Each structure stands twice: as structure tokens, then as C-alpha cells.
Amino acid sequence: MAKARPFRLWLALGSVVMILLIIVYWDSVGTAHFYLHTALSPPHPPGPPPSAGRALPAEVDEFLEKLLGAPQRRTEPPPGPEGGPEESVRGYDWSSRAPGPEPGPEPDEQAARRSLLRDFCANASLAFPAKERSFDDIPSYELNHLIVDDRHGVIYCYVPKAACTNWKRVMIVLSGSRPGRGAPYRDPLAIPREFVHNSSTHLTFSKFWRRYGKLSRHLMKVKLKKYTKFLFVRDPFVRLISAFRSKFELENEEFYRRFAVPMLRAYANRTSPPASVREAFGAGLRVSFANFIQYLLDPRTERRAPFNEHWRQVHRLCHPCQIEYDFVGKLETLDRDAAQLLRLLGVDRRLHFPPSYRNRTASSWEEGWFAQIPLAWRQQLYKLYEADFVLFGYPKPESLLRD
DSSP states (O other): OOOOOHHHHHHHHHHHHHHHHHHHHHHTTTTTTTOOOOOOOOOOOOOOGGGGSSOOOOOHHHHHHSOOOOOOOOOOOOOOOOHHHHHHTBBBOOOOOOOOOOOOOOOHHHHHHHHHHHHHOOOTOOOOOTTTGGGGSGGGGGOOOOOOTTTTTTTEEETSSSSSHHHHHHHHHHHHSSTSSSSSOOOOOGGGGGHOOTTTOOGGGGGGGHHHHHGHHHHHHHHHHEEEEEEEOOOOOHHHHHHHHHHHHSHHHHHIIIIHHHHHHSSSSOOSSOSSSSHHHHHHHHOOHHHHHHHOOHHHHHHHHHHOOOTTHHHHHHHHHOOSEEEEGGGGGGGHHHHHHHHHHHTTTTOOOTOOOOOOOOOOGGHHTTTTTTHHHHHHHHHHHHHHHHHTOOOGGHHHHHH
């Protein structure tokens, strides 16, 4: 009996030390403000979502919820100027709109979008790579588009060319991210573009393994179960046109070197393209939209590296058959959807999505852009993006797919 007492004492002390070490470690990586339940997060329907995968042990879930604390209040800086030259040159219109009636909620529309996703994810007639895998099978590097805000219990999967710059700005305001030691932003349009797209600005699922080790998947599942998850999508072909315009019609040195030069060599018979985008544009040499489509259809492209995020399919960025999203927004109904989402999150009284965002790449442009693309290429391109058309309810562009 005397021997058992010291053993129990040492066991208790060891447990306390381990818990303290865990707290110190998590605090050092920035999770002191992490919490699992939030008044701003709306209730979810009963039953576990498909994203939950294997059930998290109850004692682990309870331990995490007790261990991790509540958020702290933060001061906010004064609002800054709207927009900027980058947004202007990329085809956005920041002019103010006349005030109008506030859009009302569209619960039936959201229910229909989510139902469509569930139905086609369960429908064997729609097949695409990685559709049948579980959430556990998705490698961490493929979860780099899932941005987490622990302060409000929100997860946003960003889709480039679908208003992602401004939704990232909203996530920065919600999460309280700050530049260096400065105060957090409170006005989305005051946030510089370079800060918005800096990978270190946002906490994403892809960073969890480095921060939390073996607990990372458990933490992801807890958050997927309890947080409000949303994404915004866009007509797949219009998104491609928008990506081509912003990355290849403007002087973008990075995209010229990484993508335009190989395209010019492979599809434009330019064995020695100019070294810089300025030289190329000065000589009147640019990648054509047809070159871009050839690049997307070339089987060698994916063998060398996955599609760039600006033209990668949405189902590969956001995994909608493994993650059950609570809100599916569309760029085509951005004003209405943004207002509804901010109400859902409970932040609409203190935060507004920039109301004048209008990208000038319109659906009506498809006929003109694809007029010089051979019919066979258009049909192949549709097959490449068919899952995005079907999952998100975009009509098949019949006029582009027949003579």
C-alpha cells in the first residue's frame, strides 16, 4: 500500500506536466484563442455530415473543448481606402451603387444547391477522379484552400476567380489577422492585396499537421462537424476565360515564366520565347486562348504538375463530396448570397461584403471566346470540367458543344 501511494502521486504529477506542455505548445503556435462552440455559428441539422469520417472519441472531443479557451477582444484600426490599382487593372468595377432594398433570404435556393451536391455525390452516373475517397484519404497539401476562422466558427474554401480576394478579406477581418504588430483590420477594402494573398496570412487545414501533429485530423473533423462551411463557385467556362484574361492578357511575370513560355514553345512553335513578359508583349507575342485550351487538354500537363489553382476544378479544390458545405454561393448571385451568408454567420450588422464588386467577364462572352476553338476541343474541355457543371447546377453549354 505504501509503495502504491508514491506511484499514484508520480502518475498524477506526470499527467499535470503533460497537460501543461500541451497548453504551452498550442499557445506557442497561435491557438490560445481557438474554441469549438460559438454563438455566431448556426445550429446544424442532426446527424453527422459525410465529412466527419470515423467518429471522434467522445473523451477526446470533450478534452479538446475544455482545454481550448475563449477568444480575446482585439482593437480595430480605422477603415482605409477602397479598392486599388490592382483591382482596377484586373477588370473590377468599384464604383458605388445606388442603395436599394436589402436582399431577402433564399432558404429554398440554398437547400436546392446543397441537395443537388449530395445527390450527385451519391450518384454513380457521375464519376470523376477521387470522388469515392474519404476525407481521411485526402492528403494535407490538397486542403490548402480551406481557411479556418476559430473566432466565429467558420471555414471558407476559396476558389480563385470566384470573388475569392474579397472573401479572403472578409475572413481576415473575422479572424482578426494583422500585419506584423499592427492592429487588426475592420474594413475589408483596407486590406492590401499582397497581404490578402500571402499564404502566411491565413490558417488553412494544410498547416494543421505541422502545428498539431497526430491530432490534426481529429481537430479538422471536430471543426468540420461544428463550424459553418461555405464556398463560392462560378460557371466553369466563364471562370476559365477570367483566369486567362487576368494571367495572360496582363503583364504577369510569374505566369509568363511558369506557364506562357512552355505554352509558346509547345503550341505556338516559338522555340526561343523572350525572357521576360515585357519583352514578349513589346514584340506583340502573347499566348492565345487556343494555346491555353491546348495546354489544359494536353495529358502531359497533369503528369508534370497539378493544374494551377486558377484553373483547377472546384471539386479538386474544395472536395464537396467529402465535406458537406452549409452554404454554396455563386458569383452570378453574389450580392444576394453574400448578404444572406453574413446574416447566417451573425456578422451582418458590423461587416458588409464590398457591394460594388462586379467582374466584367460575363457569361454572354462565351460564344465569342470559344468561336475559334475547334468543336472537338470544346467537347473535351467540357468533359474535363463536367463535374463542376453538374455538382453546382450550371447548365451544359449545348450551343458550344455542337456544330
